[in-house]
Structures are given as structure tokens and as C-alpha cells.
Amino acid sequence: MIFIPLPFVVALLLVIRLIEMLHSQEPSKGNRPFLALIGLCALQSLAVGLRWGYGITELRYMLPVLASCLPPLVMASFRSLMHREEARTGIARWLHAAPPIVVIALLAMAPGLIDFALIALFVGYALAILNLGRTGPDALDEARLDRVLSAHRALVIAAASLCLSALFDLAVFMDFEWSKGANVALMVSNANLLGLLLLGLTATVAARARALPSPVADMNDAAAQAAQDREILERIDHLLVKEKLSRDENLTLSRLARRAGVPARQVSGAINRLSSRNVSQYINDFRIAEACRLLRETDMSVTAAMFESGFQTKSNFNREFRRVTSLSPASWRDKNRSPESLQ
Structure with a gap:
């Protein structure tokens, strides 16, 4: 045999x-x-x-x-x-x-x-x-x-x-x-x-990774913790919107934390507590918002809008798009296309 x-x-x-x-x-x-x-x-x-x-x-x-x-x-x-x-x-x-x-x-x-x-x-x-x-x-x-x-x-x-x-x-x-x-x-x-x-x-x-020190602050005062969380989220939102960091396809929590000047665990904790979402979902919400804007206001293809908004794989883009909008990208565009973009 x-x-x-x-x-x-x-x-x-x-x-x-x-x-x-x-x-x-x-x-x-x-x-x-x-x-x-x-x-x-x-x-x-x-x-x-x-x-x-x-x-x-x-x-x-x-x-x-x-x-x-x-x-x-x-x-x-x-x-x-x-x-x-x-x-x-x-x-x-x-x-x-x-x-x-x-x-x-x-x-x-x-x-x-x-x-x-x-x-x-x-x-x-x-x-x-x-x-x-x-x-x-x-x-x-x-x-x-x-x-x-x-x-x-x-x-x-x-x-x-x-x-x-x-x-x-x-x-x-x-x-x-x-x-x-x-x-x-x-x-x-x-x-x-x-x-x-x-x-x-x-x-x-497999992905490139770097370890950054992340001391965890001892916050016994709930009000102070909430205020700190809001301040951290304001920094994160500024980076994601004003500096368009959400479009970086290689973005990691550590890189985001380094740009914000805040330990990674504090960033993760603030997002979890204030938005009830994990970090990847929170970032993807901004990416989907940008993708929606592109689909609504431009003639850009769905694939081009996907890459432009920071996604790298179609499966992840479609899954997150449905999570946020309950529609596929093409269906959403058909329902929300602005009149100016049709002219």
C-alpha cells in the first residue's frame, strides 16, 4: 500500500x-x-x-x-x-x-x-x-x-x-x-x-506592532473620570476628522494613542465608556461617514470610496457599512444620492 x-x-x-x-x-x-x-x-x-x-x-x-x-x-x-x-x-x-x-x-x-x-x-x-x-x-x-x-x-x-x-x-x-x-x-x-x-x-x-508604555491612571472620582474621557475623545475626534487620520489604512490603537498623546488603554477605555463601542467600530463609524459622503456627493465608484475612506478589504467595508446603515453601499447611494450630484 x-x-x-x-x-x-x-x-x-x-x-x-x-x-x-x-x-x-x-x-x-x-x-x-x-x-x-x-x-x-x-x-x-x-x-x-x-x-x-x-x-x-x-x-x-x-x-x-x-x-x-x-x-x-x-x-x-x-x-x-x-x-x-x-x-x-x-x-x-x-x-x-x-x-x-x-x-x-x-x-x-x-x-x-x-x-x-x-x-x-x-x-x-x-x-x-x-x-x-x-x-x-x-x-x-x-x-x-x-x-x-x-x-x-x-x-x-x-x-x-x-x-x-x-x-x-x-x-x-x-x-x-x-x-x-x-x-x-x-x-x-x-x-x-x-x-x-x-x-x-x-x-x-500578522501585522507590524510596537509596544508603547501605557500607565493606567488611578481615577477614583467618577466625575473626573468622565471629564477626562470627554477630553480624550475630543482629541481623538479632532485627529480623525480634522487631520483625517481615520483614512489611514495602517492605523492602530497605539498609533492613534501616540498621536493623541494619551496612553492606549486610556483611549480604549474612554471610547468604550462614552460610545459603548470598541475602538475598531468607533474608527469605522468615521470611515463609513466619509464613505457615505463620497457616495452621496460624487460619482466615485463604491470601490474607490472604500479605499478613500480608509478600508482595505471589501468584505470588511460591506460588513461595517451594513452595521452602520443597515444597507449595502450601492443601495444606500440609490436612496441618498444628492440632486446636485445627479446634474
Whole structure:
């Protein structure tokens, strides 16, 4: 029976995607974790194919170590899309290097515990990643605003993928216990498709990011907090309207906060409290208002109006346009076209 090396196909697709990302944009510091994650998935796919497709049993020592590197790298990738108050240095950073060290130690002293260690590692990091995004899309304040919702969904899916990988590890362990590993090759090959899922996530959320200090003010007086929020929102509105910052397709919460001279978390908090919307929705309201003006007063095409108002993807533009107006751009133009523009 000819073995179809599905992991090799996965590895090839990952490498192709990695090359595309390297050529499509300059790899910034914020993108490096995502690029490393894709590379690790490709290497793991190749090792799985060699181990279970060609029977290279020596790789059984390498695979658990590679697997233990995956959850910390997933977390590092999403942390790169978050504003951090402090640089992650010293013990806090090096703790994430512990999983592969522990697995190597278990390989030498207690190999029977490796499966349980990997299951605990994957589930634990999945919960930690979900905790990163517990406040919603605004938690990813270094992501581009037109992609932040996709980035947050990717975070949730990544956590679910780690849990699913833990389930596969448990299934492999049970198969060895019950049927001496008769189905392991098939299960491992299918489980390896998770690499493709992680690839899709990195393609969605990879964006340049910079961390800016964001001290949170201690505001005990509700009236003072409200006054501060209004002042912050006035600065933001001025930037979005007068300086047309809403039309910047690369706008991020950190960039907006830097221009306003206000910490990013205070900007996010003020928008949340006064408008009951997240930052991306608030910015998109201004973009949709500009798009409506262009559709009403000019002969500009819908696509041109989309780009001119700051959107980069048609799906995001149409979704946000319907959220604000309950109509498609073309339908809205037909109902609201000014008489002067028809002359």
C-alpha cells in the first residue's frame, strides 16, 4: 500500500506561505513570532512525515521537543499584537523556555510521562491564550484596526486548536494502550493538519506592532473620570476628522494613542465608556461617514470610496457599512444620492 505523505504536503504549503509572507512585507520585530511559528509548524510536519511515513524511529526523540515549543510560540505571537506595560525580561520571559527543557528531561528520565506532560502543556497554554483576549478585540491594540476582529477570532481558534491537539495526543496514547499503536500513523497525519489552521491564523493576524508604555491612571472620582474621557475623545475626534487620520489604512490603537498623546488603554477605555463601542467600530463609524459622503456627493465608484475612506478589504467595508446603515453601499447611494450630484 502506497503511503501518501500528507505531512509533507502540509510542510510544503507552510513553507510556501512563509516565503510569501517574507516577500510581501518587511519582517518587523512584531512579525517575527508569527514567522517562527509557521517555520516550526513546517519543521514539525516534515518530522512527522519522516517518522510515520518512512519509519525513521530516531525522530521519536525530536517530535515531543518540537511539540513542546509550539504553545509558547503561539502565545508569543499573540502577545506581539498586544500593548505591554513592561518589557518581558528576566524570569518572566525565560519561563516560556521551560517546556522543551522539561520534555528533554522527561525523555531522559521518565519517557512514560511525556504524553501527559504535553497534554497538560497544550491545555494550560490554551487557557492562558484565551485569558490574553478576555477583554475582546481591544486587547489586541497593536493590530491594524481593519483586522483586529479577525485577529481576536484567530486568538480564540488558536486556543481551540491547542485543545484539539491535546485531544489527539490523548487519542494516540490510548491507541498505544489498547491496540499497540495500530492507528497512530493515521491519527498523527490527520492531527498534523492543525499546522494549516495555525498557518491561516498567522496569515490573518500578522501585522507590524510596537509596544508603547501605557500607565493606567488611578481615577477614583467618577466625575473626573468622565471629564477626562470627554477630553480624550475630543482629541481623538479632532485627529480623525480634522487631520483625517481615520483614512489611514495602517492605523492602530497605539498609533492613534501616540498621536493623541494619551496612553492606549486610556483611549480604549474612554471610547468604550462614552460610545459603548470598541475602538475598531468607533474608527469605522468615521470611515463609513466619509464613505457615505463620497457616495452621496460624487460619482466615485463604491470601490474607490472604500479605499478613500480608509478600508482595505471589501468584505470588511460591506460588513461595517451594513452595521452602520443597515444597507449595502450601492443601495444606500440609490436612496441618498444628492440632486446636485445627479446634474
